[in-house]
Amino acid sequence: MRVLRALPLLLLALVPSVQRRVDASRGAFSGGDDTLYLWSGAQVRRLAPGLESLLADVYWLRTVQYYGSQHAFEGGGGYPLLGPLIDITVSLDPRMEIAYRYGAIFLSEHAPQGAGRPEDGVALLERGVAAQPDNWRLRQDLGFYTFLFLHDAPKASRVLDEAARLPGAPAWLRTLAGDVLLRGGDRATARRIWEELQAQALDPAMRGNAWAQLAVLDALDEADRLTGLVQEFARRTGRRPASLEELVPAGLLSRPPVDIYKVPFAYDPGTGEVTIGRDSPLHRPR
Amino acid sequence: MGSGRLTRIAAVAANTFRESVRERVFYNLLVFAMLMILSGLLLARLSIRQHEKIIKDVGLASIDVFGLVIALFMGVSLVSKEIERRSLFPLLAKPLRREEFYLGKFAGLALTLATNVAAMTAGLLLTLWATGATPDLRLLQAVFPLVLGHLLVVALALFFSTLSSPTIAAVATLCLVVAGRLSDVVRNARTVLPDAPAWLVEAVYYALPNFRNFDFKDRVAYGEAIPAAALAWVTLYAAVYVGAVLAGGVLAFRRRELH
Amino acid sequence: MNDAALEIQGLAKSFRVGFLGRKTRPVLRGLDLSVRRGEVFGYLGPNGSGKTTTLKILMGLLRPDRGSARVLGEPLESPAWRHRIGFLPEHPYLYDYLTASEYLDYTGRLFGLPAAVRAERARDLLGLLGLTRSASLPLRRFSKGMTQRVGIAQALMNDPELVLLDEPMSGLDPIGRHVVRDLIVDLKGRGKTVFFSTHILSDAETLCDRVALLRSGELLRVGRLDEILSVDVAHMEVLVSGVPAGALERLPGVLRRHAVGERWRLEVEERGLGAVVGAVGTQGGHVLSVQPARQSLEDYFFNEVVASGSLDQAWEAGD
16 A cells, blocks of 8 residues: 555654644643632642652752743743742742742743743842851852842842851852942943853753853943944044944954844944844843 | 444454453552542641642543553553464454554554543542532543543554564653653753754654643643643644554554564 | 465565574475365475465465465455455464453454354354353363364354364364364365364374475475375285284284284285284184275375485474
C-alpha cells in the first residue's frame, strides 16, 4: 500500500500547524481569581506537618515552571500567581533563600519580564531579611532593589551598609554602599550591581535577567556615545545630521548604528538625542 | 473499510479487552479507591473547599499516573508478548492481516484504558459527593484530554515494541513522555541557552509529542472553564499524532519477520 | 491445471547469524514441491532441516529470499486462500486465559463465521478430539496433549480444503495419536488435502500417500512410499510364538532373530520359508505373521544421510 507508506510522514507534517492552533486556543491561565481555591501559606503549613520541606520544594518547582511557561506562552500577563506561589513556598520553608531572591526579581521587573510590582518584591525581601537576619545576600538584594526599582538611594545605601557588616559579606559591598549614596542614579553603580547579581545568580532565569539588564546599560552607553558623535558632527558641519547614517561617510562611525538585537537606534534630529529603538527588546520605559 | 475487516479488528479488540479483565489489569482501581478514601477521611478537619481541591488534585493526578502506567506497560507488551509466545502464529494463518491485528490490539487497549479511567473518574466524583463537596462534572474536561494523552503513549509504546525489545521500548517511550511533558522548557530553551539556534529549538518543540497539551488539571481544579475550541484542537492534535505513530507502527509490523 | 493443492517453486531462505548478523545460514535451498488435492502428504526430515521454516513462509510469518508458491491455485500473497486452509503451528501457544470453546469461537470470528455456525462447529470439533468435558476449562489448565488437540481443532474451524499441520503428534499420548491419525484418515475420506510435517517416520508410513524427505534445506526425495522404500522379496519376516529359544537356533535359513516380548521375529530367506514354518509347527509353536521384509523409512533415511557422510549436517540446530 503506497498510501500507507506515506501516511506517517504526511500526518507528522500536519503536527506543527495543529500545535500552533492548540497553543493559541489554550489561552492565558488566569488562575488566581477565585480565592476560595487559592490557599495562603499558613493554610498549606497546617496541612502538611512534617512535610514542609518537601512541599516547599514542590511549590518552588511549580513557581519556576509557572514563571517559565507564563513567560514563554502568555508573554507575561502579569504573573498573577507568582506572588501566591512564592508566599506558600517561603511560608513552608522560611530558609529557602533562592525563593526570596527569585520571587523578588520577577515581582519587581517591568513587564514582560516580570510582574512590575517592585513594592511586592521589596516586601518579600524584607520578609526574608526578617526570617534570616544574618543572611548578607538577602539584605544585599533588598538594598539593590530599593535602589534599582524604588529609586531610593539613601535607604538603599543604609541597607547595603548593614549587609556589608554581616558575617561573610564581601569587602566591595561596603564601597558599593558608599557609591550608591554618593552617586545617586549613576549608571556605573547600577552596572556594578547588575554584574554582582549576574555573578551570584543561581538560577538561569535570574542570570538571564541580569544579563538583559546589563545589555540595556550597554545600549544606553552606546546611545550616549552616538549622541556625542552627533554633537561632534554638528560642531564640524554646523548642522545636525538628518540621520545616523550620515555619520558614516563623515568618518565618525564605522559600523551601522544598531544594538545587539540588530534594532537601529532612534534618532531625534530636533534634539540631537539618540535613544534605544522602541522596537528593541532592550527598550525600557522611563 | 470492508465489513470483514472491521469485524476482525473488532474481534481482536474485544479479545484484548477480555484479556485485560481476566489478567487483572484493573487491580489499580483498588489502590485508587484506597487513595480516595484516605484523602476523604484524613482531610476532614480542613474546610470543605480545601478538602475539595486536594481530592481533585489527588484524583486527577492519580488518574493521570495510573493511566500512564497502564498505557506504557501494557502497550509495550501488547504485541511483543504475542510474538514472543507465538500466540500470534495461528492467528496470522487466518484471513487476519497484520494491520488488522495491530489496530485491533490498539483498540482493545484503548477500550481497557477508557474503562479504567471512567471507573476512576466515577470514584473521584463519588468521593467528592460523599465528603459533602460538589461532584463537579467539569472534571471531565480534564479527564478527557488525559485519556487522549494516554492513547498517544500506547501508540508510541506499540511502535517501539515492534522495533525492539519491550524493555527498550518502555525506556524510549518513557523518555519521550518525560520530554513531552517538559515541552514548555524546550520552548523556553533560549532563555537558558541563548546560543541555541531558534529553528532547532522550534523543530524539537514541534517534533516532540507535546504532552502538556493534554494537561488541563490545574485549570479545572481551580474551577476554570476550558474553551471548547481548545479541547477541539487538542483532540485534533491527538488524532493526527496518534494516526502518524500507528501508521508507522503498522508499516514496521508488516515488515517484521516472525521467527 | 489445478488439482495441485500446494505448489512451491525455488523457495529459498537464509537467516542472519553471528554478531551484527554478518553471516548467513541457509535454511532452505531452492525447494520445489507439489502436493496434489486429496492426498495426505508427509513432509519429513530431521530437526533443523527446514520443515517449520517452509510452513512459516507459506503462512506469511517469514519472507522468502527467492521463489514462489501457490496455495489452492492462488498466489502466496493473495489473501483469498486463507479462508480455505487450516494451520497448526509447532508447539502452539493459545491464549491461556480463554477456555477451549472461547478460543474456537474467537477463531471462528476471524473467519467471519456466524455465531450459530461457530458454536456448532466448536462443539463438533471438541467432541471429535475428546475435549467435550474440558470445553469450559481455561486453557491454562490444559495438559500439553490437550492443548495440541485444541490446536488441531482451531485449524479445522473453517472446514478447510487444505490442512497444514506442523508436528501434529507432538505431545500426544498413544490415545491422542490414535485420535489424530483417525482424524487425518477421515479428512482424506472427505476429499481434503492434508500436509503435515513430522520427524516421526512411523506416523508417515501409516498415513501418507506421498512423502518428501528434506535434509539441510534440500529435498532428498519426493514420491510414494512404496516407490522410495525398496521391498526386498528375497527375505521374509516371520513372527512366531511358543517356540523355545534353543529350538530356534537349530532352524535352518534363519538369518536373524529378535525377541519381541514372548515372541520372536525371524528374518528368513525366502527359499527356507517352508522349512521354518514346518519346524515351528513341530515344536508346538505358532506362526503369527509372514511378510516381505521391507526397508523401513528410518533405515532408508539413515542410509541416505550416512551415505552422504553428513550426519552432523543433518542435525543442525533450529528449524
